Amino acid sequence: MALQGKCAVVTGAALGIGRAITEILMKNGAKVALLDVNQAAGKSLVEVLDKQYGRERTLFLNCDVESEEQIKAAFQKTADTFGGIDILCNNAGILDEKCWERAVSVNLMGVIRGTYLALEHMSKLSGGRGGVIVNTASLAGLGPLPSCPVYTATKHGVVGFTRAMAAASTASGYGIRFNTLCPGFVQTDLYTSIKTNLGQFSDLADATQQMVEQLGVVNMSDVAESVLEMVTDETKNGEACFVSPKERKYVDFPKFMG
Numbered sequence: 001m002a003l004q005g006k007c008a009v010v011t012g013a014a015l016g017i018g019r020a021i022t023e024i025l026m027k028n029g030a031k032v033a034l035l036d037v038n039q040a041a042g043k044s045l046v047e048v049l050d051k052q053y054g055r056e057r058t059l060f061l062n063c064d065v066e067s068e069e070q071i072k073a074a075f076q077k078t079a080d081t082f083g084g085i086d087i088l089c090n091n092a093g094i095l096d097e098k099c100w101e102r103a104v105s106v107n108l109m110g111v112i113r114g115t116y117l118a119l120e121h122m123s124k125l126s127g128g129r130g131g132v133i134v135n136t137a138s139l140a141g142l143g144p145l146p147s148c149p150v151y152t153a154t155k156h157g158v159v160g161f162t163r164a165m166a167a168a169s170t171a172s173g174y175g176i177r178f179n180t181l182c183p184g185f186v187q188t189d190l191y192t193s194i195k196t197n198l199g200q201f202s203d204l205a206d207a208t209q210q211m212v213e214q215l216g217v218v219n220m221s222d223v224a225e226s227v228l229e230m231v232t233d234e235t236k237n238g239e240a241c242f243v244s245p246k247e248r249k250y251v252d253f254p255k256f257m258g
């Protein structure tokens, strides 16, 4: 898929990985609606992008992915402004093992809410043009992170949900590809706040630090390039892209049929 003129939505776009996704989509010609609860950071990023690319290609929308109403309104505003939606990156996520219900609501339910509401604009079955949805999971969506059982569960959920949606799309003809992003540790606010968000697992903070030292920290540019590949490469559907400091590879899941 060539990105020139395509319309994208990125959740959690103001900072960290969402910001990097937004920047690479813009650099390659897409228009981007930036959805985030952090208005100050979102607006200041839009100012930077507008200086570089002009004012017509960005839109900041204050949107909490815990709210179906806010996502619905944001998607409608995006479609009205840009003339449709071709790309959705459900990226917003938090680490909170104490208020773990909130982590489930943002990380997993937020992805499901975003995906279902986007189908109304993107699916060929409801008059959309088709496109691609990339959901941000984590390496913790592929294997356990012991200090973060609920975070791990949400990210495994994102991988499973996305793969099932890819299969549903192929079977029913939505015209949408679905892929997941699975990076290891990346230097962002979420990463630097690890110690304060482990709740009853805070005794495992040192063990987590040891994992960081063993696995290393992933370059943000590799994360963004992986998303770009999953968005533009039409052969990628139902894939989970694992990104580590050493390599980028598509996960070989076990096959139970055929």
Ligand SMILES: NC(=O)c1ccc[n+]([C@@H]2O[C@H](COP(=O)([O-])OP(=O)(O)OC[C@H]3O[C@@H](n4cnc5c(N)ncnc54)[C@H](O)[C@@H]3O)[C@@H](O)[C@H]2O)c1
Pocket: 011, 012, 013, 014, 015, 016, 017, 018, 035, 036, 037, 038, 041, 063, 064, 065, 066, 091, 092, 093, 094, 106, 136, 137, 138, 139, 182, 183, 184, 185, 186, 187, 188, 189, 190, 191
């Ligand atoms: N940093 C890592 O090590 C790492 C590794 C793998 C995956 N991830 C995942 O990447 C995604 C982005 O994380 P990050 O590290 O960039 O974090 P971050 O904290 O740097 O940025 C997250 C962004 O999401 C926004 N956000 C938070 N809750 C929201 C909500 N309810 N609705 C809308 N926006 C919301 C924040 O305001 C912020 O702008 C998350 O899904 C995270 O789980 C992070």
Ligand SMILES: CCCCC[C@H](O)CC\C=C/C=C/C=C/[C@@H](O)[C@@H](O)CCCC(=O)O
Pocket: 095, 137, 138, 139, 140, 142, 143, 144, 145, 147, 148, 183, 184, 185, 186, 190, 191, 194, 208, 244
């Ligand atoms: C405290 C967590 C804050 C950041 C969370 C991010 O989403 C990053 C998650 C990073 C690592 C998760 C690691 C899980 C790893 C194990 O399951 C291990 O088996 C993976 C082995 C990787 C390999 O084979 O190279």
